[in-house]
Amino acid sequence: NRMASNSYVVEYAKTGRSTCKNSKCKQNIPKESLRIGKKSPSRFSEDTEQTEWYHYNCAFDTLSRARKTTKKIESEEDLENFDMLADAEQELIRQCLKGNIPPVGKVSGDGSDDGEKKPAPKKAAPKKKAAASKVAMTKFTASIVPEKEGKSLELKQGSNKFGRGLLAKKDKRVSKDQLEIRVAINNTMTIICTGTNPSFYEPKGEEVILMANGQSYPLKDGAKIHLVMDEYPYIVHAEEITESVPAKKETQNN
Numbered sequence: 001n002r003m004a005s006n007s008y009v010v011e012y013a014k015t016g017r018s019t020c021k022n023s024k025c026k027q028n029i030p031k032e033s034l035r036i037g038k039k040s041p042s043r044f045s046e047d048t049e050q051t052e053w054y055h056y057n058c059a060f061d062t063l064s065r066a067r068k069t070t071k072k073i074e075s076e077e078d079l080e081n082f083d084m085l086a087d088a089e090q091e092l093i094r095q096c097l098k099g100n101i102p103p104v105g106k107v108s109g110d111g112s113d114d115g116e117k118k119p120a121p122k123k124a125a126p127k128k129k130a131a132a133s134k135v136a137m138t139k140f141t142a143s144i145v146p147e148k149e150g151k152s153l154e155l156k157q158g159s160n161k162f163g164r165g166l167l168a169k170k171d172k173r174v175s176k177d178q179l180e181i182r183v184a185i186n187n188t189m190t191i192i193c194t195g196t197n198p199s200f201y202e203p204k205g206e207e208v209i210l211m212a213n214g215q216s217y218p219l220k221d222g223a224k225i226h227l228v229m230d231e232y233p234y235i236v237h238a239e240e241i242t243e244s245v246p247a248k249k250e251t252q253n254n
Contacts, residue, residue, distance in 0.1 A: 006071045009037045009080040010056065010093065022058035024104045029055055034089050036060075036079070056092060057102040064101070073097070134244040140187040142238040144225065150232065157183045163195060167232060173197050174227050181219060189219040189238065200226040 163178030
C-alpha cells in the first residue's frame with residue numbers, strides 16, 4: 001500500500017520557491033520558515049521518492065481530513081529531523097500533536113507567516129521639516145495721504161520731495177518740489193519747506209505753523225500738512241510694525 005508507506009520530514013525551508021500543497025492554502029512557503037514534507041514513492045518509479053511540502057500547521061490540517069488508511073504524524077518520532085529543530089519550533093510541533101493547530105494561513109510562535117500574506121509595509125510618514133527659527137523685526141512705514149483729493153505718497157528712508165505732482169489739478173502757487181520729508185535711519189522724520197511759496201504745518205493737537213523756507217521741523221504721525229494755507233491738506237501716517245521673519249543662517253568660515 002503506497003499510502004501506508006508515507007513518511008514525514010520537518011525542516012526550515014531552504015528556499016522560498018516551494019508552494020504549500022494544502023488545498024485550503026496553496027500559498028508560498030517563505031525561506032527559513034518551518035515546513036513539513038510528506039515523502040512517498042514517486043508515481044513514475046517505486047525506486048524514487050517525491051516530497052510534497054506544507055506549512056507545518058497546514059500539514060497537520062491536511063492529515064486531520066485524510067482517510068483513515070493514511071499514515072498520520074502521531075508523535076515526534078514520526079518526523080525526520082525533529083531533533084534538529086530549535087526548542088521553540090519543537091514546541092510548535094508538540095502543540096499540533098496535541099490538536100492545537102493554528103488555522104490555515106495563520107501561524108504563531110516562530111516569527112514567520114508560513115503562508116500568511118504579509119500586509120504591505122506602511123509607507124514611512126514624510127518627515128516634518130523642522131520649524132525655521134524666527135526673529136522679531138520692526139518695520140517702519142510712513143506715508144502722506146490727501147484729506148480730500150490728490151495722490152498719496154509712500155515715504156522711504158532718505159529724502160522724499162513732493163509738490164505740484166501730487167495735486168489733482170495744477171496750481172502755480174505750489175512748486176514742483178514744494179516740500180521735502182527726510183526719514184532718518186532711526187525712523188524719525190523732519191519736514192522742510194523748499195518751495196517758493198510758504199506751506200503750513202499742523203502738528204497733531206497743536207496750532208498751525210507757517211513754515212519758513214529752508215527750516216526743518218519734526219514730523220510725527222497724525223500731523224497735517226497744507227501745501228497752501230487751508231488748501232491741499234495731507235495727513236501723515238507713520239507706524240512701526242513688528243513681524244516675525246525667518247532667522248538668517250550663520251555661515252562658518254573654515
